[in-house]
Amino acid sequence: MRPFTYERATSAEAAVKAAAETPNAKFIAGGTNLLDLMKLEIEHPAHLIDVGRLPLAGIEDTPDGGLRIGSMATNSHVAADARVRARYPVLTHAIVAGGSGQLRNKATTGGNLLQRTRCAYFYDTTKPCNKRAPGSGCGALEGLNRNSAIFGASHACIATHPSDMAVALAVLDATVETLSPSGQARSFAVTDLHRLPGETPDVETHLIPGELITAIVLPPAPAPSEEGGGQVYRKVRDRASYAAGLVSVAVVGGKVAFGAVAHKPWRAAQAEAALASGASPAEAIAAELAQASNNGRNGFKISLISRLAPVVIKEARKAGRSA
Amino acid sequence: MSSVADWEAASNPVKENRAGNIGKAVDRYEGPLKVTGTAPYAFEVELPPSASGPPLYGVMVSAAIASGRIAAIETAQAEASPGVRLVWTHLNVPEQGPRPERYDFFTPSPRPALQSDRVYFFGQQVAVVVADTFENANAAAAMVKVTYEADAPMADFHAVRDQGVQPPGEQDTEIGDFAAAFAAAPVTIDDVWRTPLQNHCQMEPCATTAWWDGDKLTVNTSVQMVRFAQNSLAETLMIPSKSVRLLTRYIGGGFGGKGSFYEDLVLASLAARELGQPVKVAFSRQQMMHGTVHRPATEQRVRLGATPDGKLTAMSIMTVTHCDSRGNFTEHASNFARSLYAAPNRLTGHRLVRMDLPVASAMRAPGEASGTLSLEVAMDELAEKLGIDPMELRILNEPETDPETGKPFSIRQLVRCMREGAQIFGWDRRTPKIGAVKNGRWTIGLGMAAAIRGNMLLPAKCSFTVDAEGVITVKQGMTDIGTGTYTVLAQIAAETLGVPLGDVRVEIGDSELPPAPGSGGQFGAATAGSAALDAGMNLRKAIAEIAVADPASPLYGGPSQDITFQDGVIAIANRSERLADLIRRNRPEGLVAEGEIRPAADARNWSQHTYGAHFVEVAVDTVTGEVRTRRMLGVFAAGRILNWKTARSQLTGGMIWGVGSALTEGNAVDPRHGSLINQDLAGYLVPVQADIGELDAIMLDEVDDKANPMGIKGVGELGISGAGAAVANAIYNACGVRVRDYPITPDKLLAALEAKGL
Ligand SMILES: Cc1cc2nc3c(=O)[nH]c(=O)nc-3n(C[C@H](O)[C@H](O)[C@H](O)COP(=O)(O)OP(=O)(O)OC[C@H]3O[C@@H](n4cnc5c(N)ncnc54)[C@H](O)[C@@H]3O)c2cc1C
Ligand code: SF4
Numbered sequence A: 001m002r003p004f005t006y007e008r009a010t011s012a013e014a015a016v017k018a019a020a021e022t023p024n025a026k027f028i029a030g031g032t033n034l035l036d037l038m039k040l041e042i043e044h045p046a047h048l049i050d051v052g053r054l055p056l057a058g059i060e061d062t063p064d065g066g067l068r069i070g071s072m073a074t075n076s077h078v079a080a081d082a083r084v085r086a087r088y089p090v091l092t093h094a095i096v097a098g099g100s101g102q103l104r105n106k107a108t109t110g111g112n113l114l115q116r117t118r119c120a121y122f123y124d125t126t127k128p129c130n131k132r133a134p135g136s137g138c139g140a141l142e143g144l145n146r147n148s149a150i151f152g153a154s155h156a157c158i159a160t161h162p163s164d165m166a167v168a169l170a171v172l173d174a175t176v177e178t179l180s181p182s183g184q185a186r187s188f189a190v191t192d193l194h195r196l197p198g199e200t201p202d203v204e205t206h207l208i209p210g211e212l213i214t215a216i217v218l219p220p221a222p223a224p225s226e227e228g229g230g231q232v233y234r235k236v237r238d239r240a241s242y243a244a245g246l247v248s249v250a251v252v253g254g255k256v257a258f259g260a261v262a263h264k265p266w267r268a269a270q271a272e273a274a275l276a277s278g279a280s281p282a283e284a285i286a287a288e289l290a291q292a293s294n295n296g297r298n299g300f301k302i303s304l305i306s307r308l309a310p311v312v313i314k315e316a317r318k319a320g321r322s323a
Numbered sequence B: 001m002s003s004v005a006d007w008e009a010a011s012n013p014v015k016e017n018r019a020g021n022i023g024k025a026v027d028r029y030e031g032p033l034k035v036t037g038t039a040p041y042a043f044e045v046e047l048p049p050s051a052s053g054p055p056l057y058g059v060m061v062s063a064a065i066a067s068g069r070i071a072a073i074e075t076a077q078a079e080a081s082p083g084v085r086l087v088w089t090h091l092n093v094p095e096q097g098p099r100p101e102r103y104d105f106f107t108p109s110p111r112p113a114l115q116s117d118r119v120y121f122f123g124q125q126v127a128v129v130v131a132d133t134f135e136n137a138n139a140a141a142a143m144v145k146v147t148y149e150a151d152a153p154m155a156d157f158h159a160v161r162d163q164g165v166q167p168p169g170e171q172d173t174e175i176g177d178f179a180a181a182f183a184a185a186p187v188t189i190d191d192v193w194r195t196p197l198q199n200h201c202q203m204e205p206c207a208t209t210a211w212w213d214g215d216k217l218t219v220n221t222s223v224q225m226v227r228f229a230q231n232s233l234a235e236t237l238m239i240p241s242k243s244v245r246l247l248t249r250y251i252g253g254g255f256g257g258k259g260s261f262y263e264d265l266v267l268a269s270l271a272a273r274e275l276g277q278p279v280k281v282a283f284s285r286q287q288m289m290h291g292t293v294h295r296p297a298t299e300q301r302v303r304l305g306a307t308p309d310g311k312l313t314a315m316s317i318m319t320v321t322h323c324d325s326r327g328n329f330t331e332h333a334s335n336f337a338r339s340l341y342a343a344p345n346r347l348t349g350h351r352l353v354r355m356d357l358p359v360a361s362a363m364r365a366p367g368e369a370s371g372t373l374s375l376e377v378a379m380d381e382l383a384e385k386l387g388i389d390p391m392e393l394r395i396l397n398e399p400e401t402d403p404e405t406g407k408p409f410s411i412r413q414l415v416r417c418m419r420e421g422a423q424i425f426g427w428d429r430r431t432p433k434i435g436a437v438k439n440g441r442w443t444i445g446l447g448m449a450a451a452i453r454g455n456m457l458l459p460a461k462c463s464f465t466v467d468a469e470g471v472i473t474v475k476q477g478m479t480d481i482g483t484g485t486y487t488v489l490a491q492i493a494a495e496t497l498g499v500p501l502g503d504v505r506v507e508i509g510d511s512e513l514p515p516a517p518g519s520g521g522q523f524g525a526a527t528a529g530s531a532a533l534d535a536g537m538n539l540r541k542a543i544a545e546i547a548v549a550d551p552a553s554p555l556y557g558g559p560s561q562d563i564t565f566q567d568g569v570i571a572i573a574n575r576s577e578r579l580a581d582l583i584r585r586n587r588p589e590g591l592v593a594e595g596e597i598r599p600a601a602d603a604r605n606w607s608q609h610t611y612g613a614h615f616v617e618v619a620v621d622t623v624t625g626e627v628r629t630r631r632m633l634g635v636f637a638a639g640r641i642l643n644w645k646t647a648r649s650q651l652t653g654g655m656i657w658g659v660g661s662a663l664t665e666g667n668a669v670d671p672r673h674g675s676l677i678n679q680d681l682a683g684y685l686v687p688v689q690a691d692i693g694e695l696d697a698i699m700l701d702e703v704d705d706k707a708n709p710m711g712i713k714g715v716g717e718l719g720i721s722g723a724g725a726a727v728a729n730a731i732y733n734a735c736g737v738r739v740r741d742y743p744i745t746p747d748k749l750l751a752a753l754e755a756k757g758l
Helices: A012-021 A034-039 A075-080 A082-087 A089-096 A101-106 A109-113 A165-171 A269-276 A281-289 A300-322 B004-009 B031-035 B134-141 B157-163 B178-184 B226-237 B263-275 B285-291 B368-386 B390-396 B414-425 B485-497 B524-549 B579-586 B644-663 B723-735 B746-755
Strands: A005-008 A025-028 A047-050 A059-061 A067-070 A175-179 A185-189 A212-218 A231-236 A247-252 A255-259 B056-062 B068-074 B084-089 B125-131 B145-150 B173-175 B187-195 B207-213 B216-221 B244-247 B279-282 B298-306 B312-324 B345-355 B437-439 B442-454 B460-466 B472-475 B504-507 B564-566 B569-572 B575-578 B591-597 B609-621 B626-637 B694-699
Touching: A012 A025, A012 A047, A012 A175, A012 A212, A025 A034, A059 A082, A067 A082, A075 A082, A075 A089, A075 A101, A075 A109, A082 A089, A089 A165, A089 A231, A089 A247, A109 A165, A109 A212, A165 A247, A165 A255, A231 A300, A247 A300, A255 A269, A255 A281, A255 A300, A269 A281, A281 A300, A300 B746, B056 B134, B056 B263, B056 B285, B068 B125, B084 B134, B084 B263, B125 B134, B125 B263, B157 B298, B157 B345, B178 B298, B178 B312, B178 B345, B187 B368, B207 B263, B216 B226, B216 B263, B226 B244, B226 B263, B263 B279, B298 B368, B312 B368, B368 B390, B368 B442, B368 B644, B368 B723, B390 B414, B390 B442, B414 B442, B414 B609, B414 B626, B414 B694, B442 B626, B442 B723, B460 B485, B460 B524, B472 B485, B472 B524, B485 B504, B485 B524, B524 B569, B524 B579, B524 B591, B569 B579, B575 B579, B609 B644, B609 B723, B626 B644, B626 B723, B626 B746, B644 B694, B644 B723, B723 B746
Parallel strands: A005 A047, A025 A047, B056 B279, B216 B244, B312 B345, B472 B504, B626 B694
Antiparallel strands: A059 A067, A067 A212, A175 A185, A175 A212, A231 A247, A247 A255, B056 B125, B068 B145, B084 B125, B173 B345, B187 B298, B207 B216, B207 B279, B298 B312, B437 B442, B442 B609, B460 B472, B460 B591, B564 B569, B569 B575, B609 B626
């Protein structure tokens, strides 16, 4: 770990101003990801702007019946919120499938979205990695890449985004609200937050450098009905708790998203279109998997999704009916 | 030298257990200290005033290649970094004793650090930076720039396994004519199992705090073997052993990985001498994975031949394994099979490949932990082929005497373990029909396996002191690696001297105390405890002599052999006085007695082991390939149990290790780099609470009079033996597929299911 300077931001505006003015600055929220990366010499910020105590931790109802979740709301807080549990159970289930109780108590909504990949070669600074050291090559490409991407990977990077929460937000059509370095607020779909790796896997999101996530907005929850609206999150992992996903599947009615399969939470647009036009769950998932690629040792993820996702879709339908 | 017969004949307070201290579920003495963070570990010990100044901090730099040499190493930037006091590489490290040709477990020898420009394995330490703070040392360590000339490492075990050779000094053992019997057998099994590299993952990484007082070095470190480490360190530093005081009072797990010691101890000692100030050096978690030792991978071929009615006629297990390029450690995965089942024709042995991988060494139940993962599954496969219950198949092949040596068993209650376990677990509810029981998305399966692990006794000494308060102090250069040594020694002392448990103090983990070999090979309690019992007996004798010779004592003139010791009171018939009063009058400064244990001359005339049987219920999600254990029962026969609670914890802990070895644990080696891909506890998956459902261990009443004067045996490693195989067998019972490449992760199970069209 290298020496760095530190300040505690007093307002969102002050935070983005500091980020714009200080070279090589980074926000720190719960610190559960960033500090590890600093200790392992993967990230070297010269300055940390602590946004953890900004008054952005609230969860409030929006006029249209949705919810606005402040970016500093902890994962534990969001998962336990009565409104989230009642209206967006897929989000609660996704969050509690992640990390451990201690981590979720510290991890924030903004930080969770921006957590970095768990690719083993990214973590090992003796190995090439285009994400950590652009241009050095991809250590995972020919390596032990069991947990790599089956959708949207490039030759430069086959890493996955590990967040569980983000998969639920993607399937719920959540919106991200930000404050840009110039002090402007903007908002966009959470599915537009992360990028595919392309030739620049080090650039992971569409955020402007120094842009602060201030909130996540959930649209009104779809009413459970005969057609669906039931919500299910299923994560497959090597051990029962405290393990990154091998794949995860989130379903809300006719909407489907996968986790741990791409550089971003993966909305299964082909599958959704197929379901909408009356395809069976298995056919719909097969349509999505037509674009999946096996990068070496991760081919099992394709079988896993083709076996699991139809089951989850049916479970969600059942949950919708019984609601 | 004593004989086993002497042990069998002689009674002693532990056997008599009048006060009931032996076997009792006594809480671990250091438990509250550990869970409240007040047990000072090696890195945290408070420095004495004599330690000349505040501590400095050393951080090591590890090699980034698996084989080759250091072409250049730039340290100027690190040296100029704030707070840095010293940077050492192979170019400027002080002279140390030379590394011997071969290391072995029990012979002390130098373990020099930073010896040359050669890199033998990924993660070998190549430099150390010492600075005024940990942060400064850490930052500067990242500035040391090493340029390598790398060779392509030989790191793909499965590609080079054919190059395995007979381990030095070993031979295959063959009884009868295995090849002919196997060829002639009507029913056979011939399969290959693979186990991966595994890591100890102790909670406490290796760490040392060292300081000098003139020529005298004091080190606080985390090792399992006090005297071995003290002597080896002295040889490394080229100073007399008596100049080194080694302390290791609280240890956060060892599991074999701290059987030796590493560069933290050597470099902290050298730097403290050089800088005239205390120095602390610790391994990071990532450095622990590569830079210490691991259990090597194995490939095991098991062949079984049987008659249709289930009698084994041929049995073979041949293991190929690997060690580092300069080592000779062999994971003896075939050895346990030599004593397990009867079969007239048998062949067992090992092949070893030296590879450009980190150093292989002992990890909890070395041999059994890997080996039972093959043979105990092969028995399940054979049972299925024969249409015999897997437990009954084992009982059918129960030997009368050691099947290889013909020696009598000291005691063998394997069948009883199986029968009692089957009854408690409800084994009769198992049906050989695959996937017969469903529960929601889960398919339930039951499996069982046998457990066996050898027993050992090593020489050890101990001293007991009684003071004027009647308090007994046990002193021994023994370690407690989290197993309960402090507590069981106190129980032995309390029982032997007839004092309340609260009146016993235990001092261990100090090289200035009477030597004991330490913790390892599940010999700790028997070895240390037997020496303690002897010291206690000698103290009883000394007390008795003083009492009968003291005119002021009510016991004066009495026959000293009739004295009883109970509740802090000594008595002959109805004449009695408090032990404290006698000592206060006669030996106000305290009375000391020494004791020792040596293996009996004829100990090897018996085949001596600990045994057990595992029963496991798993749930398999056949859609995803996920496996969860729901119920586990182990029944064990391991001699007299000293402490129900600590013994049970050791056994259940071992069983959980078995679950890890079956389902989650393994270091993946990237053969291009010779490095381990999962380097932290988020990547190396040990089971967590949620992975373990109901779990119980039962210990049968047993006394093994041929083991030692107390009739106790070890339990620290037994629990893991066979546990993983029982899990694998249960998986098969649930879903009908065998994955012979451990760990059985969802991707592998899924591939096996799909291959069967499931
Ligand atoms: C052992 C382990 C296991 C884990 N397992 C899982 C798992 O199974 N599933 C899962 O989903 N996650 C898992 N996690 C990840 C965990 O969820 C994340 O570490 C956590 O959510 C990050 O949140 P934080 O607030 O601590 O972020 P920080 O570490 O503080 O920040 C992370 C990044 O986000 C940036 N950032 C933070 N807040 C903002 C903001 N408001 N605006 C802009 N940028 C911001 C920071 O600059 C930094 O780059 C695991 C983590 C660990 C250590
Ligand atoms: S997959 Fe991406 S993160 Fe992993 S090594 Fe390749 S470039 Fe780096």
